[in-house]
Amino acid sequence: SxxxxxxxxxxxxxxxxxxxxQCQVDSQVTMMFWYRQQPGQSLTLIATANQGSEATYESGxxxxxxxxxxxxLTFSTLTxxxxxxxxxxxxxxxxxPGTSSYExxxxxxxxxxxx
Amino acid sequence: GDxxxxxxxxxxxSEEAFLTINxxxxxxxxxxxxxxxxxxxxxxxxxxKATKADxxxxxxxxxxxYRKETTSFHLEKGSVQVSDSAVYFCALGTxxxxxxxxxxxxxxxxxxx
Numbered sequence: 175s176x177x178x179x180x181x182x183x184x185x186x187x188x189x190x191x192x193x194x195x196q197c198q199v200d201s202q203v204t205m206m207f208w209y210r211q212q213p214g215q216s217l218t219l220i221a222t223a224n225q226g227s228e229a230t231y232e233s234g235x236x237x238x239x240x241x242x243x244x245x246x247l248t249f250s251t252l253t254x255x256x257x258x259x260x261x262x263x264x265x266x267x268x269x270x271p272g273t274s275s276y277e278x279x280x281x282x283x284x285x286x287x288x289x
Numbered sequence: 290g291d292x293x294x295x296x297x298x299x300x301x302x303s304e305e306a307f308l309t310i311n312x313x314x315x316x317x318x319x320x321x322x323x324x325x326x327x328x329x330x331x332x333x334x335x336x337x338k339a340t341k342a343d344x345x346x347x348x349x350x351x352x353x354x355y356r357k358e359t360t361s362f363h364l365e366k367g368s369v370q371v372s373d374s375a376v377y378f379c380a381l382g383t384x385x386x387x388x389x390x391x392x393x394x395x396x397x398x399x400x401x402x
Contacts, residue, residue, distance in 0.1 A: 276382025
C-alpha cells in the first residue's frame with residue numbers, strides 16, 4: 175500500500191482565482207491520477223500525471239483549466255484555474271504502488287468550494 | 290467501453306441486518322474488480338478485490354465473489370453496524386487500460402441503530 179497526503183484539505187475560493195492542490199506519497203510510484211468528485215456523484219478521472227512528461231487528460235478536461243505537475247515519483251500538483259462555482263468538488267489523487275495492477279490508493283481529498 | 294453499474298438509490302437498514310449491494314460490469318477483457326468505501330468526509334479506501342473469476346474478496350466482514358457467468362461482483366455483509374454507514378463504490382480495471390479504473394455511481398448506505 176501507500177500513504178498519501180493532500181494539501182489543503184479544504185478551501186473556499188473566490189470565482190476567477192486559482193488553487194493548487196498538492197499530493198505527496200510516502201514511496202516512489204509510477205502511476206498517479208487526479209479525480210474530481212462532484213457533490214453526491216461518483217469519481218471522474220481528470221488526468222494521469224506522468225513523471226517527466228505531460229499529463230494525459232481525459233475527455234472534457236484540458237491543460238489550461240487543470241494544469242498538472244509531476245516533478246518526481248512522490249509528488250504531484252493539480253491547479254484548478256479561473257474557478258467558477260461549477261468547480262466546487264472534492265479533488266482526489268490516487269496512486270498505483272509498485273507493480274500492483276489497477277489497485278489504486280487514494281488520498282483524503284481536497285474539498286473545494288467556489289463562491 | 291468498460292463500465293460498472295450499481296443498483297440505484299441509497300440503502301437504509303437496521304443494525305445487524307444483512308446488506309447486499311449489486312454490481313454488474315461490462316468489459317472486453319478480463320477485469321480485476323474492486324469495492325471501495327468512502328466514509329463521511331474522507332477519501333476512498335480499498336475494501337476488497339478479486340482478480341479472476343470465482344475469486345472471493347473479503348475484508349471487515351464484507352465479501353464479494355467475482356462471477357464471470359453473470360458479470361457480477363455483489364457486495365455482502367451478514368450483520369451491519371452503524372459504523373458501516375458510508376458510500377460504497379464498485380470499480381473495475383482491465384489490462385491495457387493504463388491502470389485506469391472505471392467506477393460505478395456509488396451507493397449510500399445508512400445503518401440505523
